[in-house]
Amino acid sequence: MLFFLAACKNNGEVKELELNVEETIDNLIALADTDGDKKITKDDKGVKSYKYELYEIDGTYKLSVLLQELALAKNEGKKVARIPISRIEESPSARISRMIKEYYWDDLTRTVDEKGLKTILEDAKASDTVKKRIYVPYTDTIAQQYFKNLESKYNNFLVEVLPEHITPQYVKSINKVPGILSLKLEDGEGVPFVVPGGRFNEMYGWDSYFEGVGLIIDGRTDLAKAMVDNFCYQIEHYGKILNANRSYYLTRTQPPFLSSFIREVFEAQGVKDTAWLASSLETAIKEYEKVWMEKDKRLTSTGLNRYLASGIGIPPETEEGHFNEILTEFAEKYNASLPNFEKNKLTVQEYIEKYESGEIEDKALDMYFVHDRSLRESGHDTSWRLDNVCAYLNTVDINSLIYKYETDFEYLINKYFKGNFKTSKGKVYTSGQWNKKAGERKELMNKFLWNENAGSYFDYNFMKAVGTNFQSATNFFPLWAKIPTKEQAERMVQNLMKDLKAKGGILASSKESVEKAATNDIQRQWDYPYGWAPHQMLMWVGLKNYGYEKEARELAYRWLWMITRNAVDYNGTIPEKYDVVNCTHKVYAEYGNVGTEFDYITTSGFGWMNASYQLGLKILSEDLVNELNLLTDPETLFSKE
Template identity: 30%
Template sequence: MYGFIAPSFTYGQSHVSPEDLYGTLFRDIQHSHIFEDSKTFADAIPLEDPVLIIERYHQQKDQTDFSLQTFVSENFRLPKHIVSDFQADKNSSTSENIKRLWSVLTRHPENQERGGSLIPLPFPYVVPGGRFREIYYWDSYFTMLGLKESGRTDLIESMVNNFAYLIDSFGYIPTANRTYYLTRSQPPFFSLMVRLYSDMGGKKILKRYLPQLQKEYDYWMQDDGPTHEPFTAHRRLVKLPDGALLNRYWDDKATPRPESYREDVELSIEAQKRFEMAPEAVFRHIRAAAESGWDFSSRWFADENDFTSIHTTDILPIDLNCLMHHLEKTLAEAYLLHDNTRMHLYFEEKARLRAAAIQTYFWDESRNYFMDYDFKKQTFTKAVTLAGTFPLYFKLATKSQSHYMRAYIRLNFMRSGGLLTTTIKTGQQWDAPNGWAPLQWIAYKGLRNYNFHRTANELCAEWIALVDKEFKHSGKMLEKYNVSDTNLIAGGGEYEIQEGFGWTNGVYLRMKNKRS
């Protein structure tokens, strides 16, 4: 028997999502506009047994002097924003400020809340900041890049162990450790986390986490049987001609997201009016986009300017399939380290087939760029996005393709503060004019992989200068930045801009040190 062994760690909670736990009370609160951010109540802590609170609500709600806002304040403790009390020293360097922030953003097992939607974890972990008070899956890889630069191997090990614990507990890594995230995951970066840790601790790390890597793969590749009708899908797996298997984003529920309940209901009503789309279909597409981490972007819209045209589950994303290729290669190596030649060859072949499928379905010769693929329409989507740089990061592009891509990136994405996320401005936060730290890193490292050091260094200098400029101005590290007009703050999305901020801190430190 081998692998990571989680400590005994039981809290006795049933992992019920708040909308299921509170029912009518939850829906009434989310529709009431008491909170500007729907996530606030989803994260609230009941002050006593929820059953008693629910009974009290039904006894009182029809009374003439009843106030829902007062009821909530008397029966729940509301969450605070992370970093709200942190005082940055704007005279210090950005790097020094980040090193101070790690302790502010770190959560310890003994200090975790009880009784709410949080799923407690056995080891310390770093949260993004702001409204994001829990550990997020794909954020954490980029946060770990900075922790490595800060010499915090202890936190990297703890966070990898927490994700292994989540895989062992649920069979996958949820978006974050909240009960309302248990129906979906996020971009599968666990294999990259394990490799990052193994760079510091040796190949034995790959052997240790092999069981969790395999479970992660099984989750994303869950099939409905041996039949192979091309262009059909089951959960996150899509079957294509010639036996090719690729992945999409999905969610196991088709209801409004608890953390954005009112917004989802309102969008579904509009989509039903305009396109006669069933609410369940709208909710599924919204949730799948949330699993992608790109919530939201014109990338997922049939009409790039129309949120109600969202159709995420029809799309094969280029970035997701590059990540799955990395997972297959990591599994192949881990099995070889265990002298399991049969499984090593099995995953080598899976990776080879996926690499071929990536070339077949994602490379657009008319643009000379990697695109997402709409498997329902059997054609590329319209959205040109920075996700197309993932094949550079994972060395899946040919040398010829890389030259085209470098030129395409400079022409379409490069701005004075870094790289745009997409080429159009829609008001969605994962569109122009915003730039995001994780995508800056993917593109930067991808360019360096193909020896485009001049372009990579330009990107690095522009991004670091933008982060430094904002820190000197406000003392804040932000989740996203306006890379087109560096005098303006980023905007768009379902909530106000957040500060902290985990992945910005991580990418900044890694890029700063790589440049010097």
């Protein structure tokens, strides 16, 4: 079947295809998309080749690229598309990287202002009620007036001003009327930010830093800087960097990367904005002191830190049925305690309703949800490493990140403020002070978290005064933060490559540790066999910090090979996470896999996955990029070494 309008030639060679967009899409789908998902993938049983005069489009990859190019033309309102042959024959890695740079970042960019409200208010998570709500800080009168002026322009739109003091009780009271939280306004417009993708239309805590790494690589320092500004706004007006800017996240933060974000954005600027650096640095120090270093909260008696989210009751953002097993267990215990068991027995739903209303009190269940919210604050929702214990752990990851704050503060103050930094309120910080704090933290980490016999750092349960010995990618965050000695690093790298290396990159945790810790068969998405972009990126940089270039390139290749292989086979799919053992995006643990549901073309990929691809390409040597485009199996490639 011929569906080309014309093939433009140059010296007898086809250089460009001129196509009727709608007709060609319909024909491609009819002939090649046999499973009806509006994609051309290796799972389809349709035709795999089209030939027109001298040019043949052959194979799943090229056919799916043609479909994607047509979809782009359709999105731009074109009736006829002129598609260069060079686009059809573009190497997989070049295409993925170009799409990220030219399309995905823009498609993932949002603003909380009049221009951006439509997208945010149409989000399914914007509210579970008739009204769509935006919550505005008590301390931002400009934002209050701005959004109040918009109320009359939108149907069912309500502006709520948060109280001066936000308590867990207040946050629970609005859980059934959730809404977006406002972010920074500048000159009457929302300061932009990048969202992860898919169902996520919020600015997420640690996602944003990794997205920023990719933005800087792609020359979008302006957008990365805007995200830092939104983080600083959150600290000033909400008291912390939020898990995300939704009302039900007001009681918890996320893994802290602000000092790294500030440092990398500032040093990527062409013209250095030292006033911006000073303001951002002051806010980051405020976060360090107020969020992380308040005693008996996130700072524990060991002198090390933990995740500790506040809040009351069942986290409302979880998928329906997520806590069924644990709530059934507690309901059964409650029923067994009743004097007239059979007569007074509650259903699980009745138990939940009475627990949420406060009629039933259960301190053990309260503590379970403290651990659960703290686990979510850690960004690792969920993992058997943290299940029902997170708030009792001095984790390797949080202490590595706070150590990085301390060394970043030392570096920035020493290099850009001559060793002395004076805040707007007149307080002076010296680089020497931060050097001392970092040194003290390193000593404590080596005392409580380092296991000499195993040659690794592990989380420490300060309630039981024992290390967990759970093998996790987070145990290797110290390499990124430059904490270990050369000798420690050597042992850590050996363990990393032996215990957590899989065909598609670094595992979130080891199979052995999951089997020991799990209390049921439910797969946790931050555990074996899954792999995540932030872990890969931190490991690559950590390995390079200690001169392990070969290992960094191998792990980056494995990860990029898996992304590329899946994108080639599945119409450009770039999802939230992967099974790195089976090297597939077909992941169904817990929340499924964001970024896999689209028609014809993904226009956004997934935020930190996009960033990991751009960073990985920078790490690979030219010969490895060539192997990547050939889709050379990593087990074959690295077995030669």
